[in-house]
Amino acid sequence: MEILQIDDTLSLKRTVDGGTEEQRKAVKAIISEVRAAGDQALRAFTEKFDAVKLDDFRVTEEEILEAYHAVSSAVVEIITEAAANIRTYHEKQLRPSWMTTAENGTMLGQKVTPLDSVGVYVPGGTAAYPSSVLMNVIPAITAGVERIVMVSPPGQDGKLPPGVLVAADIAGVKEIYKVGGAQAIAALAYGTETIKPVDKITGPGNIFVALAKREVFGDVAIDMIAGPSEIGILADDTARANEIAADLLSQAEHDPRACAVLVTTSRTLAENVLDEVYKQLPHLPRKDIATEAIENFGAIYVADDLEEAVGAINQLAPEHLEIVTENPVGLLGKIKHAGAIFLGRYSSEPVGDYFAGPNHVLPTNGTARFSSPLSVEDFQKKSSIILYSEQAMNENGAKIAEFARLEGLEAHARAVEARLK
């Protein structure tokens, strides 16, 4: 990590793993196999990739109870409180169907309908992410989705991590299967004897899961395919170096390809943060990952003034943006591109990862230029409503027919004229 000057070519060094040709072929083969052989294929792949033989994939009531016993009551309380905060925030995103009416009898509007069914992928492996369960499931439930199916790869004991099961139960999931990888995505997209297909698949996963989501995209909807985590911090000389460094490192520990960038108007802060990063780094359990991220994808930029600093941030379009300046709210209107914006000293990024309420599924890799956080709207769709009255048709029919003929579509014109006297 070093201190750099801002120039026109400023950009986050980013890298997205698109997978190898071999991985793509493997994923395609797994999907075909699941489509052809259903549950039998799921069993075979689970034995092969997760090293466990399962007859029944569905998580039972007993397993949920066991999970509650395996975690402390403090953890249950924290997950419950986090879930309540996430629910409260996402309920604010609900928008009603609406209509307008005109005196001639016309009614126009938009009907909002929840998706019928959604599949949520929860990654397995060494880490368990109850927060990922909450952040994907709660918006779907809030949207009114009736059937939510969770899938996650089992451990070698044939079980899912208790924190994940408790989070799923608190969030309100009733249908959980112990299956992971590309085979789980295939099952969600096309169905098997046990798992009925869904309309949309969300949730993070490894490269095989990401490639499988790309592959089934179109037959079902998918959420964005996330790149490595990113943080951009905009700070002036009121910021504390140890806190800024800790926040940069909290992103860096996620992934060796995570991005952590500070843009500051204060050279002193820049230098102190650089020192602090290398002071705190060696004491982190995930220091190997964090070091790789900081060295390859970390940077500190010094800006001449706040205007230039804000310009740099908009150019970076980071997934997470912290503004730690004298008047962070005053800068909000200038920020154009960021997935989530954390304002002020106490809005450390992990506050948003787990607890505050907004979603932690955010656009990465510069897509904050055109994408939004995961929301209730991702689990609903709209239908336009058009009701034309006889009077409206008599007033406008001839014009509509003329427009159709301008475009060379005679049958359109005649369909309208069939209603005219």
Added chain:
Amino acid sequence: MEILQIDDTLSLKRTVDGGTEEQRKAVKAIISEVRAAGDQALRAFTEKFDAVKLDDFRVTEEEILEAYHAVSSAVVEIITEAAANIRTYHEKQLRPSWMTTAENGTMLGQKVTPLDSVGVYVPGGTAAYPSSVLMNVIPAITAGVERIVMVSPPGQDGKLPPGVLVAADIAGVKEIYKVGGAQAIAALAYGTETIKPVDKITGPGNIFVALAKREVFGDVAIDMIAGPSEIGILADDTARANEIAADLLSQAEHDPRACAVLVTTSRTLAENVLDEVYKQLPHLPRKDIATEAIENFGAIYVADDLEEAVGAINQLAPEHLEIVTENPVGLLGKIKHAGAIFLGRYSSEPVGDYFAGPNHVLPTNGTARFSSPLSVEDFQKKSSIILYSEQAMNENGAKIAEFARLEGLEAHARAVEARLK
């Protein structure tokens, strides 16, 4: 076209042109060439594919004026009125940024920001589609997008159709280039000397345009890739066979692969519509296209009752749905999957194509199960806002740190604890 019974396997016969391997290669080559050689490549491809040599791609003020002279004042008036209707409808989709505040000083919210720039593709060829200009541009302008770039392939005279230019001017486009095909998509995505890149590309096009959009997807955002047009009509014995047949044919004339399906509770209506279709068909200018569509992708289903008919419609999830029954509004709550819903005898589908106000860019190929019509929201994105106060941090910091440790992310916990006393 024939009369069929509803069964469980009911589905629209649909086909989406995914392009050939050769076409995909050609598109990739065009994109690389434009990225490497910029304007020079655009000139070369325009000469090759559009058979016209252009030095300057930008449409001039004089060309706009000429276009106004080339169309009748009646047409200008109709386009102006249609544009006003479309604007009025789409303004209703605008949603404000919002926030919630808590007594402990926390502020949470969602900031809505328009995209910086959008490119709209308008197809060329024999037909000109001013309505496509209005339907793509007006939501973008309503959303607050500052830079809207329109591209469309020139005719052999080096010009764009006057109807398209007039519609663009009425909609408010200030930057129009005479370039089409995959080369236009490449220019919009990556920029050339003349055309600065945009953040999102929308608008329909031929297979080369569709493949190019797929190819640049991720570097920029794109809208849905539309399949052939579809109509589903739900009718009882109150419907008039000649009108229903005319509406089926209005979709069929779009494309030899367009789908036109009637689901009715009345066998008499079914038989009469079948007769009417073959009576009207020979008199259509585009009868060859319509015949192919009706024979291959047309069907009439007879249902036992409205319940079964609605079930069939939800299974089909058509792009356009007409409900021509005794009480169409009463069925609205049962309709789950349709891009646009036209209610009653006078709401003939072409009313929505041009004039009523709702967008005519709609989900095809069953994607109405999870997708929505093009809207203002497609040209905006959201950022989450999180402001935690000192008090909020003191109340919740320990819980957040514990959640982080549950997920094995120690640096997250320490970033929070750096703020705690």
